Amino acid sequence: EAGVTQFPSHSVIEKGQTVTLRCDPISGHDNLYWYRRVMGKEIKFLLHFVKESKQDESGMPNNRFLAERTGGTYSTLKVQPAELEDSGVYFCASSQDRRNTIYFGEGSWLTVV
Amino acid sequence: DAKTTQPTSMDCAEGRAANLPCNHSTISGNEYVYWYRQIHSQGPQYIIHGLKNNETNEMASLIITEDRKSSTLILPHATLRDTAVYYCIVRAPNTGTASKLTFGTGTRLQVML
Numbered sequence: 433e434a435g436v437t438q439f440p441s442h443s444v445i446e447k448g449q450t451v452t453l454r455c456d457p458i459s460g461h462d463n464l465y466w467y468r469r470v471m472g473k474e475i476k477f478l479l480h481f482v483k484e485s486k487q488d489e490s491g492m493p494n495n496r497f498l499a500e501r502t503g504g505t506y507s508t509l510k511v512q513p514a515e516l517e518d519s520g521v522y523f524c525a526s527s528q529d530r531r532n533t534i535y536f537g538e539g540s541w542l543t544v545v
Numbered sequence: 546d547a548k549t550t551q552p553t554s555m556d557c558a559e560g561r562a563a564n565l566p567c568n569h570s571t572i573s574g575n576e577y578v579y580w581y582r583q584i585h586s587q588g589p590q591y592i593i594h595g596l597k598n599n600e601t602n603e604m605a606s607l608i609i610t611e612d613r614k615s616s617t618l619i620l621p622h623a624t625l626r627d628t629a630v631y632y633c634i635v636r637a638p639n640t641g642t643a644s645k646l647t648f649g650t651g652t653r654l655q656v657m658l
Contacts, residue, residue, distance in 0.1 A: 436588075465645060475589065475648040488645065523588050530644035533579075536588035 434458070436537035438524050444543045450512040453540045457506070457526030463487075464507050465527075465534060466499060470520035478522075481507060482530075514544045548572070549633045554653040557627075563620040565652050567633030570614045576635050578609060579646065580618045584629040589648075592618065592631075623656045630654070 437456045445451050457464045466478040478497070479489040483504035492499070496515070501507040511518055521539040550568040557563040569578060579594040593600055593607045595616070600607045606619040620627055632651040637644060 463644075467646075467648075474650060475583075477645050477647065480645055521586070525589075525646075527644075531638045533591050533594065534646055535591060536581075538588045539586070541586075 436524055436526050436535055438522075438537040438540045440540060441538065442541045442543075444545060445514055447516055447544055448513045450510065451514055451542060453509045453511075453522055453524075453542070455507045455509070455524030455537060457524070458528075458535060461526035461528050461535075462504070463527040463530060463532075463534075464501060465525040466507070466509055467491075467523040467525065467536075468520050469523070470517065473520075475523070478509075511542070514542075516544050518542060519544045548635045548647070549649055551631075551633050551649065551652045553650065554655065556655050556657060557620075557623045559624055559656050559658055560622055563618075563623040563627065563654055563656070565618040565620075565631050565633075565654065566615065567618070568615045569633070569635050572613050572635050573637070576637050578607065578613075578616050579634045579636050580605070580607065581632045581634065581646075581648075582627075582629040583632070583651075584626070589632065590629075594636075623654075625656050625658070628654060628656045 439454045464481040469475045477491040480487045481501045484501050498510045521541050523539045525534045525536040527534045580592040581589040583589050595607045609616045630651040
């Protein structure tokens, strides 16, 4: 069974540009989470989808970040316009329901120059 | 904020058991103790979780004290590939926003020859 997959694995963009990260959760997992780790900081929660609905977006840093999960399958996280402090690794995770174990992808590394 | 306290770092000789402690003195009755690890720059990897009984799987054992205020993750025969940052996380089972994971700074385990 395929795990959580993320694309791209690495991305280098200039400040002010737009980047879209994609996450495919484990098949059948209704819950999808986004986390990130910026340089020198802890892994931080960004938001949580239940199917296509945003359950909790309390961790989203500002309105430059937009997450979507149309159809309740894969999700995208768009950063527009990107700033230098957005550099880091963005993790996607999924679980079957809220009680089940959360499994993480390998992350998408974002470097803003 | 993270509700757990872990040592910043630990060393362990290869082949020996690695015992990683975690304090969670404010844990609630319905909250689980989860352990994840992050090897180098990979995504967090699920290890084990428990509520009040000791648990064992193919990766590790989890010992939870009777008062549930602390726990110990045991890697029975540590190898160099177990070198990672280990996170102890307290998680409510399915209460909406509380189902997310809150990462702290973890314990950096270095397994040595």
